[in-house]
Amino acid sequence: MRKRLATRPATLALALVAFVFAVDLSLPLGVASAVPYTFAVLLALRAKPGWVGPAVAGLCVVLTGAKIGIVPERGNTEMWKVIANRCLALFAIGMTTLLGLLRRSAEARVRQHEALLARMSRVAVAGELATVLAHELNQPLAAVCLQADLAVHLATDAAPAELKAALGEVAEQSRRAADIVRSIRRTVRPAGAAHGPVDVNEAVRDVARLLDWRARRAAAGVSLALAPDHLPPTYGDRVQLEQVLVNLLQNALEAVEAVSGPRLVVLETRPAGAAIEVRVRDTGPGVSAPEKIFERFYTTKPDGMGLGLAISRSIVHAHGGALTAANRPDGGAEFVCVLPAYIEEPK
Secondary structure (H helix, E strand, O other): OOHHHOOHHHHHHHHHHHHHHHHHHOOOOOHHHHHHHHHHHHHHHHOOOOOHHHHHHHHHHOOOOOHHHHOOOOOOOOOOHHOOOOOOOOHHHHHHHHHHHHHHHHHHHHHHHHHHHHHHHHHHHHHHHHHHHHHHHHHHHHHHHHHHHHHHOOOOOOOOHHHHHHHHHHHHHHHHHHHHHHOOOHHHHOOOOOOOEEEEHHHHHHHHHHHHHHHOOEEEEEEEEEOOOOOOOOOEHHHHHHHHHHHHHHHHHHHHHHOOOOOOOEEEEEEEEEEEEEEEEOOOOOOOOOOOOOOOOOOOOOOOOOOOHHHHHHHHOOOOOOOEEEOOOOOOOOEEEEEEEOOOOOO
16 A cells, blocks of 8 residues: 555545545535545645646645535535635645645755765765875875886886886876876865854754654664753854764664664763864764774774764864764763854954
């Protein structure tokens, strides 16, 4: 049944509308006809393209009004009561359509936000890999190029021309390889980010809502212990900071999913002098090596790359902050992200 609802919502909605209209012609449903009509509208709003939902809603409105002219409902009921019942039905259909469209718009914004965070994460991973490759390959490539140039210089005039040509080609191709590595690094480096004041409490709330489905799947509770609303903002790129919070919260949910006891993740914000602290605590098994967890390619996950926390720390450092990890005495792990507070200078 769920599969049919997902694959053919428009067909099911139209079938339901036809069935309700047929019953409404036979029985004086009155305002009760709005209940199945609203369900048909909700079904149609799941269909693609997006105009199907409003079109079905319009059809329901027309049929609700047409019923009075086709089969009058007067009988022992005064006409004003009949009209009032039909107006209530129209109101229910209209409000259901409006709320459905607003919900669909909100879900589209959430999906767009998730896609942006996913893209930023992929770009960050690619940039980190390119940075590592550039750092690790530049030195051996430079050594190969230097040795090839030296060999060409040491070659005597009696040396075969083919040997000199081959050595020159080695030097040229090594320089070309170094240029390619640097080009890849420039390509994956993110463009100028949109920096500005960032409300940390609001960012934490958005990330918690974004990963609510992940918390439900892990059967875990996510508790927010946010500082009062007068918490100063930080300054930076909101998307990058949300990427850090998503990574920390997702790791915490994966940690508590592995335990059989209470599964709880707490996100706390509080002022710390001229800085802001964001603490992510969990009731998981803890971190085996807190001093190594931020190293590149270090991971305890079977399918992990070991770059998520390294990238998160790089982002926080780029914002003038610090990211640390430690095991809690009562069990579980705690990640602390410290960001400088932003105080706007008076003009």
